[in-house]
């Protein structure tokens with residue numbers, strides 16, 4: 203580590219006044235939403251400084267504080283790197299250290315938008331139904347401890363409760379996670395929680411608080427130690443928390459903010475629309491659905507990154523097959539979008555060798571991702587009488603993956619809130635038929651129309667057997683050519 207370099211310093215420009223609280227401060231938001239907001243302020247002014255909140259660990263605060271919360275965002279293009287320093291974050295709070303301080307800033311009149319990137323599992327909901335999981339330990343905790351929540355939903359509802367009591371205009375809740383119709387889903391979960399506290403509060407939230415849905419897109423692989431070193435060599439400054447991102451970015455947002463108050467997002471390329479659903483479906487199914495498929499199969503086949511995986515002609519043909527035969531045929535294109543061209547550009551993005559996006563990173567939290575990324579497409583194929591073999595193979599690969607051993611018998615470090623349960627189900631069942639049956643029985647992942655479909659069960663079992671006997675690469679070749 204080039205520790206002899208001076209630490210990155212915040213540029214000497216006036217600090218923006220507060221406007222946004224962001225829950226779940228991670229690399230994605232710092233490389234996407236935060237940059238859009240910074241550009242919108244540069245173009246059209248306004249006070250949209252961000253207070254970031256980490257809900258679990260202090261790492262981000264500890265790394266960013268010595269830099270006065272400035273950081274470098276590095277664009278990784280096929281023809282080189284382009285760093286820029288972003289200084290829109292004014293402070294970072296660590297919720298478990300001081301939940302009251304988080305509620306305080308969320309309740310402040312100056313906070314007009316609360317943005318969220320807490321990942322799929324951060325909503326304490328059941329992915330297959332979109333409903334609040336009332337048995338989640340954090341939800342139980344937050345119902346019993348009004349002044350010191352732990353969960354995203356607890357913080358949102360308790361802060362809104364306070365704003366209602368103080369007659370302060372509510373904030374807009376802007377979800378930036380990869381959930382289908384993310385605003386509507388979060389609104390439903392928030393209302394369910396609020397109803398458990400006070401019916402009047404729930405009615406007020408339903409009438410006064412807005413939850414525009416958004417579609418967010420930019421590939422942001424986790425920063426690696428060598429990225430930090432390379433950047434320090436280049437700039438002469440040490441930034442211990444830079445974010446690395448591809449050149450492409452997209453943000454589609456429903457223009458539905460409390461009292462219409464928001465930064466001038468339209469001026470910096472954000473698409474403001476009435477209904478984000480078709481964009482969201484397109485992105486979740488074409489991008490995230492194939493990302494997860496390549497992640498499980500690529501990992502089992504021994505590929506470290508997505509660009510390595512699609513550099514293998516077997517997987518390049520496979521991903522094109524998924525788009526043209528299984529995903530696009532059951533998708534409605536958003537207005538003005540050519541889906542074939544969209545998928546071609548996705549392939550170019552995956553192939554960018556400068557992006558070292560690990561298959562293992564994307565494979566995380568599959569239990570929370572499969573429904574919106576893959577199972578919706580599968581159900582719609584089944585409904586028109588077609589078994590989508592490529593996606594079925596991807597599900598079988600996920601089943602192998604959560605079993606915890608790769609094709610050489612090495613253990614897999616499975617990161618998933620259901621990891622222990624899934625491994626126990628897999629270990630407790632004998633042979634492919636029973637293993638597939640056991641995992642299909644997890645109702646929070648698999649909806650009944652998929653889990654009980656006889657043709658699907660058979661295809662899934664065949665794929666699982668094939669993975670065990672012949673391996674991921676051979677099976678991928680087979681389903682593509684079938």
Ligand code: CS2
Nearest residue numbers: 418419420421422490493564
């Ligand atoms: C990826 C996403 O890690 C994952 O699950 O599929 O983070 C993906 O890179 C982004 O959604 C791209 O916008």
